[in-house]
Amino acid sequence: MRNIVTPSTHHAFSGLTRRLLPAALLGALLSSQLAAAQPIVNGITAATDQAKIPTQSKARKDTVVAAINEPQGVFNPYFFHNGWDENVTDVIFVRLVNLDKQGRPVPELAESWQVSKDGLAYTLKLRKGLTYSDGSPLTAQDVAFTLTVLHDPSYDGETDIGLAHIKGGADYKAGKAASIAGLKVIDAQTIQITTTEPGATTLRLIGGPVLSKAYYGQGYQRGKLDGVRALGGKPLGAGPFVYDKYVPGQEVRFHANARYFRGKPAVGNFIYRITSDATKLQLLQTGETDYDGFAVNPDNIEQLKSLGFANINLYNSSDYSLIEFNHRKPYLKDLKVRQALIYGLDRQKLVDVVYQGYGSVATVPVTPISWAYTTSGINPYKFDPAKARALLDADGWKPGSDGIRVKNGQRLSLTLLATKSLFNDALIPIAKESYKAIGVELKPEVSDFNSLIGKQKAGNYDLATYRTSNLDDPHQGVEEFTSTQSRIKSAYNNPQLDKLVAAANSTLDLNVRKQRYQQLYQQFANDPPVILLAYRKILSASNARVSGFSPNVYNGIIASLPQLKIAQ
Amino acid sequence: MRQFILRRLLMMVPTLLGASAVIFFLFALTPGDFVDGNYMLTEARSRELKALYGLDQPVLQRYLTWLGQLLHGDLGFSLQYQIPVTQLLDQYLWHSFLLSLTVLLLYWGLSLAIGISSALRPYSWYDRLVTLAVFAAMSFPVFFLCLLLIKWFAVDLQWLPVGGMQSTGSEATGLARIGEIALHMVLPVLALVMLQSGSLTRYVRASMLEALRLDCVRTARAKGLKERTVILRHALRNALLPLITLLGLELPGLFSGAIITEKLFNWPGVGHIHVDSLAARDYPVLMGFTLFLAVLTIVGNLLADILYAAVDPRVRLR
Numbered sequence: 001m002r003n004i005v006t007p008s009t010h011h012a013f014s015g016l017t018r019r020l021l022p023a024a025l026l027g028a029l030l031s032s033q034l035a036a037a038q039p040i041v042n043g044i045t046a047a048t049d050q051a052k053i054p055t056q057s058k059a060r061k062d063t064v065v066a067a068i069n070e071p072q073g074v075f076n077p078y079f080f081h082n083g084w085d086e087n088v089t090d091v092i093f094v095r096l097v098n099l100d101k102q103g104r105p106v107p108e109l110a111e112s113w114q115v116s117k118d119g120l121a122y123t124l125k126l127r128k129g130l131t132y133s134d135g136s137p138l139t140a141q142d143v144a145f146t147l148t149v150l151h152d153p154s155y156d157g158e159t160d161i162g163l164a165h166i167k168g169g170a171d172y173k174a175g176k177a178a179s180i181a182g183l184k185v186i187d188a189q190t191i192q193i194t195t196t197e198p199g200a201t202t203l204r205l206i207g208g209p210v211l212s213k214a215y216y217g218q219g220y221q222r223g224k225l226d227g228v229r230a231l232g233g234k235p236l237g238a239g240p241f242v243y244d245k246y247v248p249g250q251e252v253r254f255h256a257n258a259r260y261f262r263g264k265p266a267v268g269n270f271i272y273r274i275t276s277d278a279t280k281l282q283l284l285q286t287g288e289t290d291y292d293g294f295a296v297n298p299d300n301i302e303q304l305k306s307l308g309f310a311n312i313n314l315y316n317s318s319d320y321s322l323i324e325f326n327h328r329k330p331y332l333k334d335l336k337v338r339q340a341l342i343y344g345l346d347r348q349k350l351v352d353v354v355y356q357g358y359g360s361v362a363t364v365p366v367t368p369i370s371w372a373y374t375t376s377g378i379n380p381y382k383f384d385p386a387k388a389r390a391l392l393d394a395d396g397w398k399p400g401s402d403g404i405r406v407k408n409g410q411r412l413s414l415t416l417l418a419t420k421s422l423f424n425d426a427l428i429p430i431a432k433e434s435y436k437a438i439g440v441e442l443k444p445e446v447s448d449f450n451s452l453i454g455k456q457k458a459g460n461y462d463l464a465t466y467r468t469s470n471l472d473d474p475h476q477g478v479e480e481f482t483s484t485q486s487r488i489k490s491a492y493n494n495p496q497l498d499k500l501v502a503a504a505n506s507t508l509d510l511n512v513r514k515q516r517y518q519q520l521y522q523q524f525a526n527d528p529p530v531i532l533l534a535y536r537k538i539l540s541a542s543n544a545r546v547s548g549f550s551p552n553v554y555n556g557i558i559a560s561l562p563q564l565k566i567a568q
Numbered sequence: 569m570r571q572f573i574l575r576r577l578l579m580m581v582p583t584l585l586g587a588s589a590v591i592f593f594l595f596a597l598t599p600g601d602f603v604d605g606n607y608m609l610t611e612a613r614s615r616e617l618k619a620l621y622g623l624d625q626p627v628l629q630r631y632l633t634w635l636g637q638l639l640h641g642d643l644g645f646s647l648q649y650q651i652p653v654t655q656l657l658d659q660y661l662w663h664s665f666l667l668s669l670t671v672l673l674l675y676w677g678l679s680l681a682i683g684i685s686s687a688l689r690p691y692s693w694y695d696r697l698v699t700l701a702v703f704a705a706m707s708f709p710v711f712f713l714c715l716l717l718i719k720w721f722a723v724d725l726q727w728l729p730v731g732g733m734q735s736t737g738s739e740a741t742g743l744a745r746i747g748e749i750a751l752h753m754v755l756p757v758l759a760l761v762m763l764q765s766g767s768l769t770r771y772v773r774a775s776m777l778e779a780l781r782l783d784c785v786r787t788a789r790a791k792g793l794k795e796r797t798v799i800l801r802h803a804l805r806n807a808l809l810p811l812i813t814l815l816g817l818e819l820p821g822l823f824s825g826a827i828i829t830e831k832l833f834n835w836p837g838v839g840h841i842h843v844d845s846l847a848a849r850d851y852p853v854l855m856g857f858t859l860f861l862a863v864l865t866i867v868g869n870l871l872a873d874i875l876y877a878a879v880d881p882r883v884r885l886r
Contacts, residue, residue, distance in 0.1 A: 081648040160613045248659040249836020282730045450600030
């Protein structure tokens with residue numbers, strides 16, 4: 001759910017971006033023809049002219065200003081409803097277990113963890129001498145308290161702890177037990193968590209940020225989270241920076257945490273300033289911000305390069321776009337039709353138009369930077385309209401008088417649910433054209449995201465397109481296609497895939513998981529539940545006066561914060 | 569007069585009730601709800617959350633619950649911001665009000681001055697030039713004008729800040745703070761005044777032209793009154809009458825926020841809260857704020873009627 005500072009989430013569309021989009025697309029199309037600029041590669045492209053560093057930014061001797069889009073003031077890592085608030089809490093709180101730049105779990109507050117042979121019991125060992133920013137100790141009791149809050153019947157946040165299957169969790173939620181049986185505090189540094197089902201994503205769920213029981217737990221009783229909720233604007237954590245102040249609609253301020261377990265950060269103050277897509281470049285240019293994210297395209301890259309003083313960061317995102325089939329429709333249950341719809345769609349053209357060299361066609365439901373990514377033995381469904389036509393012919397779909405195929409009186413005319421976005425402004429005409437050439441009619445229905453999901457749940461649609469959230473674990477990309485865990489009743493049912501998903505999620509051994517995901521992705525491609533569309537990259541830039549920014553999709557800039565240094 | 573006001577105030581009750589029902593059902597029947605926005609949720613968790621928020625209940629019952637709360641003066645609790653709706657609006661509303669009021673005063677003043685002066689010399693060079701300038705200003709696309717102003721004054725000349733309401737990390741208080749806010753207001757105010765004064769100027773000009781042709785103005789001149797008195801006391805008063813209705817309609821606009829301009833200048837106004845709450849289906853905020861604007865619209869109309877009666881003795885309120 002993390003938002004990397006970029007116009008990325010479905011929630012982030014504003015009236016403004018909607019109005020600007022057609023013009024932006026036109027610009028993008030034109031520039032793809034004209035710009036003969038040098039493309040940049042993943043990693044950091046260093047600033048070329050330090051002398052151009054704006055004076056306004058040089059005046060900030062001990063403060064770094066990074067950009068954020070729309071925080072909403074709920075600064076509790078388990079209570080926000082908005083990925084931007086998560087970016088704020090990530091500065092204040094630390095996770096027990098974090099992810100490295102390829103998405104592998106690494107120790108953070110927890111110095112180590114052990115999993116029992118049957119994969120059900122987790123023993124987490126905390127580092128010694130951990131404290132919150134106010135000096136109070138951070139112990140295993142706090143971990144137990146945090147997990148208890150998540151099981152509270154009145155808890156309405158974004159974390160679905162139910163997926164961890166902690167023993168006794170459901171009983172506590174239902175009021176059948178006074179505490180959670182599966183949580184056992186062994187000593188101040190050690191907690192054992194027992195689950196009823198093995199799961200590779202469990203560690204991520206139980207290894208999140210820790211809430212202080214002494215601070216948040218005052219007066220807590222089962223069913224009464226008002227006290228915890230009321231502290232949403234007064235967070236206390238153990239992170240690199242301490243929260244100072246939130247000025248709604250303007251900025252969030254922090255100062256360095258002298259008690260941070262990796263040592264006090266070198267930069268004394270950190271500010272998240274709220275910026276918008278239309279003027280973020282100007283803010284970086286005048287030196288009002290030190291770091292911001294931008295839409296990836298050659299235009300933006302050229303402009304950032306021309307600033308001279310900007311270090312440009314380019315890295316892969318962990319999300320991808322897709323078109324979902326409604327498997328409740330008999331003609332989409334038909335494998336040959338689904339395959340024809342993938343072969344018949346010119347995805348490369350889509351990627352070229354939208355990302356202009358900074359994206360690629362998606363072939364498996366995981367990002368290319370993940371440890372689980374593989375393409376070996378997996379059908380890439382290269383664009384092949386002839387093959388698509390042959391598949392439909394063989395399946396008995398005959399072109400009608402208007403060129404649209406018909407079988408048993410059913411016309412192959414499909415509705416596509418989509419939101420308004422730059423991506424879909426390109427997808428819709430390209431898909432329409434591609435599909436017309438193979439005798440399929442496409443009827444787009446554009447609405448906002450909640451409407452799209454609402455219509456999808458109601459079931460009256462054929463295709464729906466959206467981009468996933470940033471996914472931390474490959475399991476998150478496939479779990480929705482199992483018959484037991486389905487998020488949306490798309491009615492896709494493949495018992496073999498069910499088994500493979502469960503198998504790949506049943507161990508924490510990455511080598512074993514990697515093999516199992518390869519088999520799973522083969523099966524996924526053979527009986528595709530969706531059309532995978534595109535992977536994309538993320539572009540950000542920082543003022544060269546600040547060194548140490550090395551963002552990646554799993555941590556954003558958070559991992560860089562303790563390392564930041566201001567050149568004097 | 570008092571009876572008229574009382575009666576109109578009483579009539580507000582059924583009007584508002586009707587408005588609230590229309591607003592509520594319109595929003596409630598839009599596909600997708602607050603929980604749907606998070607597509608990662610499993611079905612089981614999604615059902616739990618809908619039950620927690622009461623979204624699983626029939627729409628009519630949800631409306632009555634909301635109405636019951638409203639009658640106790642409670643606008644409810646924002647689902648996404650997790651603070652009371654009144655507190656949320658209080659954080660942003662006054663910023664929009666400050667901007668809109670400044671713009672309103674400036675563009676009404678400007679439009680009146682330009683409209684009247686050009687009506688006094690119709691079809692002169694001055695009139696033609698003003699008409700051209702006014703049309704040019706109002707025909708700019710909002711975002712283009714704003715970005716152009718930012719490029720000139722903030723990026724190239726560096727006289728004014730790019731956006732926001734205060735300098736980043738500012739600890740200014742008192743006069744220094746007022747100065748800082750004023751500096752941040754210059755560009756958005758300039759943009760909004762340019763965009764809005766056009767149509768009003770045309771209104772004033774037309775209304776004034778019409779007033780100058782009235783019999784009473786001719787009579788006044790025939791009496792030998794000074795031209796200044798003729799214009800200000802006789803023509804202008806008549807010309808202002810139709811403008812009162814327009815002024816009344818400005819009231820909700822003072823609080824609703826100029827969405828695009830505020831967004832472009834990062835002004836922490838209420839406009840984007842309204843748009844966000846619609847996108848996220850944050851019903852309490854959406855309902856509370858829309859209803860607030862409905863109240864202001866009705867009050868604005870009432871004020872216009874009362875003012876009308878006060879300045880025009882021919883109108884008798886009953």
